[in-house]
Amino acid sequence: MSAAVPIIVLFYVLGVGAWLAAALDRAALKLMAGRPLAAATMAEPWRQGDLHLVRQRIWTERPDAMNWLLAPALYLILAAVGMSVVPFAPGFVVADLDAGIVLWGACEALTVVVVFLHGWSANAPLPLIGAYRYVAIGLSAMLLSMFVLIAAALPAESLAVSAIVESQASVWNVVRQPPGLLLFLMLGLSLTLRGPFDYADASDLAGGTSAEDSGPARAAWQAARLAMLVSVSAMTSAVFLGGYHGPWLPGPVWMLVKMAGVLAALVGATHMLARLPPARMLTLLWTVLLPLAFLVLALVGAEVLLWK
Amino acid sequence: MAVSGLARLATSAPAAIYPVVGKDGLAAVEDLSLHPAVSLQPTPRHASVLLVSGEIRRGDHPALRRLHDQLPHPRATLWWRTTPAPGFPQAENVEGDVARAVELVWRQLMTGERRSEDNLLPDEPPAAWRGKGDHGQGGEGMMGGKPYGRPMAMTDEDQRDGLALDAYTACFGPFLSVLPPGLLLELTLQGDVVQSAKVLRAPFAQAVADEPLRRVARLLRPLGLAGAAERFQRTAAAQTGDLKILDRALRWSGALHAIPPGLGEIAGEDIRASLRRWWEQAQGIASPASLGDGRLVDLLPGLEWSEAILVANSFEYDRLLRLCPPDREDDGDQEDCS
Amino acid sequence: MVDLAGILISSIAALATGLALQGFGLGGLSSEPQKTPYLGGSDPKVHAWQRYHVRYYSMTLLFIAFEMEMMFMYPWAVVFLEEGVKAMVEMGMFLAILSIGILYGWREGIFRWQ
Numbered sequence: 001m002s003a004a005v006p007i008i009v010l011f012y013v014l015g016v017g018a019w020l021a022a023a024l025d026r027a028a029l030k031l032m033a034g035r036p037l038a039a040a041t042m043a044e045p046w047r048q049g050d051l052h053l054v055r056q057r058i059w060t061e062r063p064d065a066m067n068w069l070l071a072p073a074l075y076l077i078l079a080a081v082g083m084s085v086v087p088f089a090p091g092f093v094v095a096d097l098d099a100g101i102v103l104w105g106a107c108e109a110l111t112v113v114v115v116f117l118h119g120w121s122a123n124a125p126l127p128l129i130g131a132y133r134y135v136a137i138g139l140s141a142m143l144l145s146m147f148v149l150i151a152a153a154l155p156a157e158s159l160a161v162s163a164i165v166e167s168q169a170s171v172w173n174v175v176r177q178p179p180g181l182l183l184f185l186m187l188g189l190s191l192t193l194r195g196p197f198d199y200a201d202a203s204d205l206a207g208g209t210s211a212e213d214s215g216p217a218r219a220a221w222q223a224a225r226l227a228m229l230v231s232v233s234a235m236t237s238a239v240f241l242g243g244y245h246g247p248w249l250p251g252p253v254w255m256l257v258k259m260a261g262v263l264a265a266l267v268g269a270t271h272m273l274a275r276l277p278p279a280r281m282l283t284l285l286w287t288v289l290l291p292l293a294f295l296v297l298a299l300v301g302a303e304v305l306l307w308k
Numbered sequence: 309m310a311v312s313g314l315a316r317l318a319t320s321a322p323a324a325i326y327p328v329v330g331k332d333g334l335a336a337v338e339d340l341s342l343h344p345a346v347s348l349q350p351t352p353r354h355a356s357v358l359l360v361s362g363e364i365r366r367g368d369h370p371a372l373r374r375l376h377d378q379l380p381h382p383r384a385t386l387w388w389r390t391t392p393a394p395g396f397p398q399a400e401n402v403e404g405d406v407a408r409a410v411e412l413v414w415r416q417l418m419t420g421e422r423r424s425e426d427n428l429l430p431d432e433p434p435a436a437w438r439g440k441g442d443h444g445q446g447g448e449g450m451m452g453g454k455p456y457g458r459p460m461a462m463t464d465e466d467q468r469d470g471l472a473l474d475a476y477t478a479c480f481g482p483f484l485s486v487l488p489p490g491l492l493l494e495l496t497l498q499g500d501v502v503q504s505a506k507v508l509r510a511p512f513a514q515a516v517a518d519e520p521l522r523r524v525a526r527l528l529r530p531l532g533l534a535g536a537a538e539r540f541q542r543t544a545a546a547q548t549g550d551l552k553i554l555d556r557a558l559r560w561s562g563a564l565h566a567i568p569p570g571l572g573e574i575a576g577e578d579i580r581a582s583l584r585r586w587w588e589q590a591q592g593i594a595s596p597a598s599l600g601d602g603r604l605v606d607l608l609p610g611l612e613w614s615e616a617i618l619v620a621n622s623f624e625y626d627r628l629l630r631l632c633p634p635d636r637e638d639d640g641d642q643e644d645c646s
Numbered sequence: 647m648v649d650l651a652g653i654l655i656s657s658i659a660a661l662a663t664g665l666a667l668q669g670f671g672l673g674g675l676s677s678e679p680q681k682t683p684y685l686g687g688s689d690p691k692v693h694a695w696q697r698y699h700v701r702y703y704s705m706t707l708l709f710i711a712f713e714m715e716m717m718f719m720y721p722w723a724v725v726f727l728e729e730g731v732k733a734m735v736e737m738g739m740f741l742a743i744l745s746i747g748i749l750y751g752w753r754e755g756i757f758r759w760q
Contacts, residue, residue, distance in 0.1 A: 003648050007655055032535025032557065034542055034549075035344065047321035050314045053670040054418070056380035058353060061434075061681040062456040062693070073664025080660040084653050094656060095649035102720055103653075124683030125478060125694045129500045129613055136702040139709050146716050153723040195532060204530040204617045206350040206485050211684055214353040214380040220667040272557075274566040275532040277614045279759040282702060286748055286757050294741055301734050304727065314670075351684050371687025377679035381672065429679035434689070461696040469760040474696035484686025492688070499699030501759060612701070612759045 017230030052219035068121035075224035082107035083231040100161035112138040119209030130208030134200035140285040145187035147293035148180040165243035172242040188232035195270030233262035322347040323414035326355035329489035333362020352378040382424035505608040514625040520586040572619035575600020704756035
């Protein structure tokens, strides 16, 4: 029975976190737009979600119905599975895999597939363009993230997330490799189709892969995106911000506080930074950010060898 | 019963509007979007109220009917400062406060007091396809026929890398949310790169929509900066506001650097320079207006989709009208689009 | 075993949630005019599905090279401390060779939308 508790906690955190992320998103938008902020902002995600649920779902002409139905559900699965390797307290984890970050990497890669399927399945031009161009940026961002994750695994001598968290008992990885955290946050934006890395559901495509989503289909897709955002924040907190380590407060509280902080940072970046045309972003990723990731890896490697 | 509870909660969400903007209607719709009780949607799939603002051409009526039918139920149509088009039996004309009218219609739709509008077009597939082909799917062989009522795209030359893959030709507009309202473009795309462009109908003239702050806002939207764009619009509508905050939002966003240099260049001024010029004009720094003329259709070919959208949104309206002379010789294609 | 069961149960629960959310919705089936893809009021002439001209195909080849390299990095990360400088130098050489690929690709313009 005790094995079920982490699973229940996982879904609870995913759900509450998604709501918090949506509320933060609304608040950030209002802040940028200069609208007054009210406490009611916290309730807006519910209203918006319900609104989607009571409307009609439209299927386009000859869609790929199975993939359209499955895409949000698969996205949700990837969010849950990705987060299942993250410990919230010592030993309190759904799956303490030896190769935790490899599983997370697999979830990253499959996210690209799921987002593509979502854009593909409507058989409509704007979603299709969003789907194809997302693959270019999604793949490149994922490649970057794997280098920074490997760099984080070096001091731990393990690919298990719990071991990486333990290796940060004295010094957090964000101190060791600050650019690593930044690069990983970029991956988070790319995985959740947000802000400067939103090439799938972008405003220049009138919503991109979700341009043909209506009613409950839209609710499910948005919920899955938010869940993935929570999952990313959990992984970031565990790998770069010391996970449950921290003074005074109990471990799980630290973990949740750090996750909320990462959520706020990601949501803020969404509304503050402009999106580059995809070709420009692709060049930036490969010629500036990927070499930066190599540099991080080399520096961490040298530091680990000298330290021990 | 759970569903009616959901509906009650949904009533308190802002009204989801798909705006159809006609002549001189843009500034009014932009100002309406600042109202907390409404939210403008980029596609009819996300909206419940079709709001037609400003006079539209008779030739746009078929497009309007098609858009109307693309809204999910429950849905309603409102005319605002425009002559109602014929054939919308359940639509309503707004007199007076539009925000209140929208709120009222929204509440009635969500509570079920107002009946959702029926389709205007006949419930028939675009072409008869049933029963034809090996599996009754309407197609023959690999690419022949019209599978499910529509032909497939066919290969054509590509002007960038010469790889002859499928060319997708379609009319975009006249009310595509990412293009200036009224602009009907026939684009041929290979992947997401424009191969050729034709203006079938020019955008609508907008009398009061060309304040520099509004121009900046319209360019920030396709860059994904909805919040900052709204702040620019708000300042434009109120005609007062802290320009320092706007300056910071613009600079920190990296919008100027996100736009590729040389994009949409006419007579030495590219989009970056236009954005900088508008911002200087908004701050009261005198800055010479660009006078160079050309044709929008000459700027678009070879551009990737997001670049093309930036270009289409980067001109003052009076200038845009000069850049968009309709291609008259192709009346046949106009038939195809409307 | 418990780990894998946990992942499986989480997946099933997420799948069920994702599908259940889409079970809501009113308004019935889509009519034919509702099904037309959104083009701002125009009627599409052809199906959107096509032999799509993917502009970044040459980048994907470079991507595969790096992705294969990633396979070697996973075990390398675990034994890095044991092997010490040797591991560092070996991976440095490997990455350096691949980086020449980036430079070459950059010169050939593979990161532009061809």
